[in-house]
Amino acid sequence: MAAAVAEVESSLELSLPGGGVPGFLPPARSRIFKIIVIGDSNVGKTCLTYRFCAGRFPERTEATIGVDFRERAVDIDGERIKIQLWDTAGQERFRKSMVQHYYRNVHAVVFVYDMTNLASFHSLPLWIEECKQHLLANDIPRILVGNKCDLRSAIQVPTDVAQKFADTHSMPLFETSAKNPNDNDHVEAIFMTLAHKLKSHKPLMLSQPPDNTVHLEPAAKPAITCWC
Amino acid sequence: MALRRPAPDGNGRRDCDPKKKRKEAEIFQALSSDPVDVAALRRMAISEGGLLVDEIRRRVWPKLLNVNTEDLPPPPGEDLRENNKDYQQVLLDVRRSLRRFPPGMPDEQREGLQEELIDSILQVLQRNPQLHYYQGYHDIVVTFLLVVGERLATALVEKLSTHHLRDFMDPTMDNTKHILNYLMPIIDQVNPELHDFMQRAEVGTIFALSWLITWFGHVLSDFRHVVRLYDFFLACHPLMPIYFAAVIVLHRAEEVLACECDMASVHHLLSQIPQDLPYETLISRAGDLFVQFPPSELAREAAQQQAERTAASTFKDFELASAQQRPDTVLRQRFRDRLRAEERAKSLLVTKPRTNRFVKLAVMGLTVALGAAALAVVKSALEWAPKFELQIFP
Ligand SMILES: Nc1nc2c(ncn2[C@@H]2O[C@H](COP(=O)(O)OP(=O)(O)O)[C@@H](O)[C@H]2O)c(=O)[nH]1
Ligand SMILES: [Mg+2]
Numbered sequence: 001m002a003a004a005v006a007e008v009e010s011s012l013e014l015s016l017p018g019g020g021v022p023g024f025l026p027p028a029r030s031r032i033f034k035i036i037v038i039g040d041s042n043v044g045k046t047c048l049t050y051r052f053c054a055g056r057f058p059e060r061t062e063a064t065i066g067v068d069f070r071e072r073a074v075d076i077d078g079e080r081i082k083i084q085l086w087d088t089a090g091q092e093r094f095r096k097s098m099v100q101h102y103y104r105n106v107h108a109v110v111f112v113y114d115m116t117n118l119a120s121f122h123s124l125p126l127w128i129e130e131c132k133q134h135l136l137a138n139d140i141p142r143i144l145v146g147n148k149c150d151l152r153s154a155i156q157v158p159t160d161v162a163q164k165f166a167d168t169h170s171m172p173l174f175e176t177s178a179k180n181p182n183d184n185d186h187v188e189a190i191f192m193t194l195a196h197k198l199k200s201h202k203p204l205m206l207s208q209p210p211d212n213t214v215h216l217e218p219a220a221k222p223a224i225t226c227w228c
Numbered sequence: 229m230a231l232r233r234p235a236p237d238g239n240g241r242r243d244c245d246p247k248k249k250r251k252e253a254e255i256f257q258a259l260s261s262d263p264v265d266v267a268a269l270r271r272m273a274i275s276e277g278g279l280l281v282d283e284i285r286r287r288v289w290p291k292l293l294n295v296n297t298e299d300l301p302p303p304p305g306e307d308l309r310e311n312n313k314d315y316q317q318v319l320l321d322v323r324r325s326l327r328r329f330p331p332g333m334p335d336e337q338r339e340g341l342q343e344e345l346i347d348s349i350l351q352v353l354q355r356n357p358q359l360h361y362y363q364g365y366h367d368i369v370v371t372f373l374l375v376v377g378e379r380l381a382t383a384l385v386e387k388l389s390t391h392h393l394r395d396f397m398d399p400t401m402d403n404t405k406h407i408l409n410y411l412m413p414i415i416d417q418v419n420p421e422l423h424d425f426m427q428r429a430e431v432g433t434i435f436a437l438s439w440l441i442t443w444f445g446h447v448l449s450d451f452r453h454v455v456r457l458y459d460f461f462l463a464c465h466p467l468m469p470i471y472f473a474a475v476i477v478l479h480r481a482e483e484v485l486a487c488e489c490d491m492a493s494v495h496h497l498l499s500q501i502p503q504d505l506p507y508e509t510l511i512s513r514a515g516d517l518f519v520q521f522p523p524s525e526l527a528r529e530a531a532q533q534q535a536e537r538t539a540a541s542t543f544k545d546f547e548l549a550s551a552q553q554r555p556d557t558v559l560r561q562r563f564r565d566r567l568r569a570e571e572r573a574k575s576l577l578v579t580k581p582r583t584n585r586f587v588k589l590a591v592m593g594l595t596v597a598l599g600a601a602a603l604a605v606v607k608s609a610l611e612w613a614p615k616f617e618l619q620i621f622p
Contacts (some may be wrong), residue, residue, distance in 0.1 A: 030602075032492070041320055041363070056425065058327050060322050060324070060327065061324055062325060062327060062446070063320070063321040063324055063325075063363040063364070064363070065363055065364045065437060065438035065441065065446055066434040066435075066437035066438055067434050067495075068499070069492060069494070069495055069496050069499065070493065084492050089363060091317060091362065091363045093328070093360065093362055093399075093400060093401050094362075094363070094401065096400055096401065096403050097400055097401045097402050097404075098404075098405065098434055099434075101432045101434065102432075102434070104430075104491075107599070140420055155317060159573070187445045
């Protein structure tokens with residue numbers, strides 16, 4: 001059973017400090033970027049976060065109950081930074097009274113929809129609205145990710161429609177696949193782009209901050225990126 | 229009802245352990261007495277090893293839930309999957325629940341069981357429109373399905389859902405959140421240092437959410453551990469899972485205290501449950517804690533948790549919190565030990581032994597297994613929900 005367990009989405013083994021560099025311990029005060037990932041159930045939030053933190057597509061995922069957490073240390077311009085991904089449950093009932101606590105001190109938001117599921121795209125305004133209610137600062141960087149672009153024949157959300165939506169909400173759009181093995185670095189690139197963007201802003205919270213309140217500068221004009 | 233000795237099954241070897249043999253004999257005696265000795269069964273379900281094997285569970289679980297196996301609900305109709313508002317979500321969750329099935333099971337068999345799982349869930353929801361599906365409910369139902377089969381599982385889960393799980397199945401999770409609010413006060417009673425550390429880290433209680441609402445079915449990979457815990461929870465007060473959650477955290481106190489004191493580190497550590505927990509020890513510890521600090525004693529603290537965390541607490545919470553004349557944080561810190569001593573003294577004094585037959589049975593389960601004081605349990609069980617007791621403890 002042990003082997004099977006390791007394949008499962010749970011955050012087991014994922015936060016080994018150093019990410020790809022075994023044995024590396026980040027300094028106690030390395031900066032932390034806290035990113036929350038939201039969207040409908042089954043769009044692939046768990047797969048995307050797993051992909052970024054563990055470097056591969058998980059063989060099996062299970063329904064996320066409440067909030068899961070994964071992290072990875074990366075190197076940006078010579079600085080060691082911990083990227084924390086908070087993977088949330090998609091079912092509405094969890095969001096209303098549970099997930100709220102985890103919006104605290106978030107540095108960036110990733111909205112995810114499933115390109116093969118129009119309903120998940122149509123839910124986005126609700127997610128954006130919820131996010132607005134929980135986040136005190138309006139100027140937190142946000143990106144939109146359309147997942148499962150590997151399922152070409154099943155696509156229901158055309159790129160131009162998604163792009164228009166992203167423009168309206170001043171977010172960059174990425175269409176990607178957590179699964180596609182030929183697309184190895186794309187998920188990585190998305191999160192790294194976000195991390196660079198965060199880094200180029202004011203210093204964020206440190207590992208052991210006295211007070212976590214952070215205000216980011218307004219996001220620069222969104223870069224529109226599509227690699228699919 | 230004819231009594232047959234169970235055939236050995238995969239779970240729990242039928243070895244020559246004399247203790248097990250004796251227990252088995254006692255269970256069969258309790259089952260065959262007329263009326264069935266539910267109090268004894270409850271005791272067996274709690275005490276070391278629980279109900280031992282699935283064959284016994286099939287016989288005893290219905291008794292613990294007061295479900296008549298002769299009168300099961302009819303099989304679902306054709307329209308079960310049509311017009312069911314939860315069908316899509318159930319389908320998504322069940323499809324992803326591969327890990328809940330025995331590792332060596334052939335795909336075809338597993339897929340058949342997954343279909344049964346969907347039907348079982350939908351049938352309970354259809355028959356009880358006041359209940360709302362939550363992600364994790366499927367982790368509970370699958371446990372019953374694998375142990376007792378579809379038909380009986382549906383009946384047991386229906387009873388469970390209208391009682392033990394009722395709060396989780398409200399339209400919102402506010403009541404679930406309220407139950408989670410018992411976690412920190414329990415920890416505080418036993419290990420104030422750990423409690424304070426966790427409060428400072430602002431870790432919250434969501435790490436225990438899946439434990440609570442799936443009765444640990446979502447997080448334990450060894451099915452034998454899951455069913456052992458279900459024996460325990462089925463025999464106990466519906467808040468027992470939160471005591472068990474507290475016991476796990478307390479068991480890991482050293483690890484937690486060695487963590488960086490921030491939400492992410494502590495959440496991360498705690499949300500990964502070690503798979504080699506000393507279950508029997510933790511079960512009796514949870515029982516002891518329950519008896520020492522019954523829910524009624526913690527209710528005030530739990531309400532306070534809520535008040536401290538949310539800016540605008542509800543009027544009800546406010547009332548509860550102010551009844552306690554909560555001192556500000558500094559004072560609280562300073563006098564916490566004295567306060568605690570006073571509260572303990574109070575808890576010893578305030579006993580309203582409104583005993584009734586139904587509750588006594590539950591109490592015996594605990595006392596005989598764990599040798600702890602009974603009064604507190606009687607009291608809290610009565611305060612929890614008198615109606616509940618009437619229906620569950622026959
Ligand atoms: N084909 C394909 N399937 C995916 C992709 N990402 C996720 N999935 C599948 O979609 C389902 C839901 O994924 P999960 O990460 O659990 O979704 P979540 O509910 O948003 O966390 C799983 O069966 C995944 O295997 C992808 O990029 N391509
Ligand atoms: Mg998920």
